[in-house]
Amino acid sequence: MLVRINTAPRMSIDGHLAALAGEGMCYSEFRYRRGLEIFGEGEEPEYVYQIVSGAVRTYKLLPDGRRQINAFHLAGDMFGFENEAIHRFTAEAIVETHAHLMRRSSILEAVRNGGAGTKDLIKFVTQNLAHAESHMLLLGRKTSLERVTAFLLEMDERLHHPDVMILPMSRRDIADYLGLTLETVSRALSILRDEGLLRFDGNTQRRLELVDRDALAKIDA
């Protein structure tokens, strides 16, 4: 399952994990192959993760298989922190992913000792909450076109407005994030393309270029 590519603990030099537990804390680096489960809903949390490269989806399932993806995590993002003794969702690598791992117990202890990283931890959880709240607005009240547009703008922002956006996730992943079906996502993208707001870039359908960000922002109510 896990592919350990660096067993020797290393010092954290920058990034959130370092901020959380302070310098001098150590972590390991792991690699997860495309599609691999990183942890499962209900499992006992052992680590907190920061992505070095790759992409991760976190999701919940209903008993009959319906899936809701909470969030996508990209390079630099942290995920997997749990306050209670249980993972509230499953995490999977969307593509080959490298991540730094730090023991959850270290984080909790740092908080207990009034460590400097406490503020960062609160900030981290609060940002997740803010994201979840705006996603509830999307899921409860936006149309399919608004949802897909919002998704594109979110990814555009998180990828720092690249000329060509390379999406690591499939149409099905996008659909399960937006509370739609993959066909509806595909249709919405086609509409935006036909309206000239975006271009499918060349060969593959996961590379696309936002041509008119202002117009997209207007669609996203």
Added chain:
Amino acid sequence: MLVRINTAPRMSIDGHLAALAGEGMCYSEFRYRRGLEIFGEGEEPEYVYQIVSGAVRTYKLLPDGRRQINAFHLAGDMFGFENEAIHRFTAEAIVETHAHLMRRSSILEAVRNGGAGTKDLIKFVTQNLAHAESHMLLLGRKTSLERVTAFLLEMDERLHHPDVMILPMSRRDIADYLGLTLETVSRALSILRDEGLLRFDGNTQRRLELVDRDALAKIDA
């Protein structure tokens, strides 16, 4: 706007606010009339609130008026904490509500000083996040009947399984919480009543009795 009913600072004896900032912290008690806005989305956060009695809805609006209620807050619940310098949503009293207020700056300072309440603050934000995550699953993937059932079971639990549940919120509020219309909520309740899983209690439509909680739990996928 605010109706101050107790200007003299009082000591906190129990509850979350006390835990947050430690004993010796003071707070005021305010009363909000039915329908009154407690704070608005985008405003600068000044207080953190704990409900003594009553009920509060927190929500976001789209420009055209579509509304998504994030959460209902009942007696004993805390709400309104912000890490950043802005309120992410609006809060309104659903019915006449009494609340304890504590200055946000006190909380932040307590965290800065490594106060004992820090752990409670993290727990508070994390619980909100957990609620938001399961609500995303509801909004993204559940049917109308499942949503209404989940709502009833949530309220039943939070009101400690009363014989007769008295809902403070309207059908429209429930609908805006569940991402439905008020008609659909009403129809779902009628179905559950016709199936014998709940009873409308006598005179008013906001009093209801859950007759078969197990059957309801089965419906909520």
Added chain:
DNA sequence: TCCCGAGCTTGAGCCGGATCAATCCCGGCT
């Protein structure tokens, strides 16, 4: 006591997104 208005229920018809079903496209393999 009666009336009024807000909230709720119920009905009829419609529509946006789901479902079912072909292709199509591209990457990877031989």
Added chain:
DNA sequence: AGCCGGGATTGATCCGGCTCAAGCTCGGGA
């Protein structure tokens, strides 16, 4: 170069929840 398979697009039809509309219920006030 040709083949194969998974992902994406597009089309046709369906249906769950929305919209529009009428009528009911209950609480409050004159």
